[in-house]
Amino acid sequence: MPDISAVVFDLDGTLIDSAPDIRLCLNAVLADLGAPALTLPQVHSFIGNGAPHLVKLALAASDLDPALHASALAAFLALYDDAHVETVLYPHVIETLETLEAMGHRLGLCTNKPEGPTRFVLERFGLARFFDAVVAGDTLAQRKPDPAPLLHTLDMLGATRAVYVGDSDVDAETATRSAIPFVLFTEGYRKSPVEALDFAGKFNDFRLLPQIVSDLIG
Missing domain, CATH: 3.40.50.1000 (HAD superfamily/HAD-like)
Incomplete structure (x- = not known):
């Protein structure tokens, strides 16, 4: 060998x-659900275990129903697929x-x-x-x-x-x-x-x- x-x-x-772009995409999803924006330090703390876990933590931090996870994840991924502004x-x-x-x-x-x-x-x-x-x-x-x-x-x-x-x-x-x-x-x-x-x-x-x-x- x-x-x-x-x-x-x-x-x-x-x-x-990439955290600033992740934050932009997450906050766009949360805004559609009527939730306030996450801070950059919050988003930093959510990164590391993949997009499903990221969205799960974002929903929990925003006191949103965990049942929204599938639709929120799909919305996040659609935005994040080519996110590169920041x-x-x-x-x-x-x-x-x-x-x-x-x-x-x-x-x-x-x-x-x-x-x-x-x-x-x-x-x-x-x-x-x-x-x-x-x-x-x-x-x-x-x-x-x-x-x-x-x-x-x-x-x-x-x-x-x-x-x-x-x-x-x-x-x-x-x-x-x-x-x-x-x-x-x-x-x-x-x-x-x-x-x-x-x-x-x-x-x-x-x-x-x-x-x-x-x-x-x-």
């Missing part, structure tokens, strides 16, 4: 700051992906974001060309922190050595359950203090990531 190293990334809160890349993402690629690592994406908006945002920001494997929140029956999506990504890449780069509690648990090193981007949407998470490395500037990866997997 060839020795293949891989770096797999989360998307929201790791490569892109989404931005974190600084130095592109150059860092280029560096990791030049180092010989295969790159993958493992996100709980649905595939439609995932593919859209990858094309929108010129990221699609970097990833040899993309596993989204609806690719499998399971979502992170279940290890299945990350392990599937690694299988697609043929990786024998890998790290997972993410920003959240969910990402840290996913990496632990997949038995691969986790590298924490500290500027994302985590709910716990940095010191409460299990990680092999951490960074607040993408320019630091290639050296961390090199230290962990060569």
Whole structure:
């Protein structure tokens, strides 16, 4: 078996700051239901476990009937499929992906974001060309922190050595359950203090990531 190293990334809160667009779409749905707008910190706290869970938390925070979940989720997804008004890349993402690629690592994406908006945002920001494997929140029956999506990504890449780069509690648990090193981007949407998470490395500037990866997997 060839020795293949891989770096797999989360998307929201790791490569892109998408919370403002998620908030816009959620608040549009809630407004139609007569509920007040959510704040950005509230939305940050809801992100990480996929769109169904996001909408469930938004309804609960707005004291709306949980029976509205299916219709609210459909309305949210329809709006969010190509939402990009306020989404931005974190600084130095592109150059860092280029560096990791030049180092010989295969790159993958493992996100709980649905595939439609995932593919859209990858094309929108010129990221699609970097990833040899993309596993989204609806690719499998399971979502992170279940290890299945990350392990599937690694299988697609043929990786024998890998790290997972993410920003959240969910990402840290996913990496632990997949038995691969986790590298924490500290500027994302985590709910716990940095010191409460299990990680092999951490960074607040993408320019630091290639050296961390090199230290962990060569």
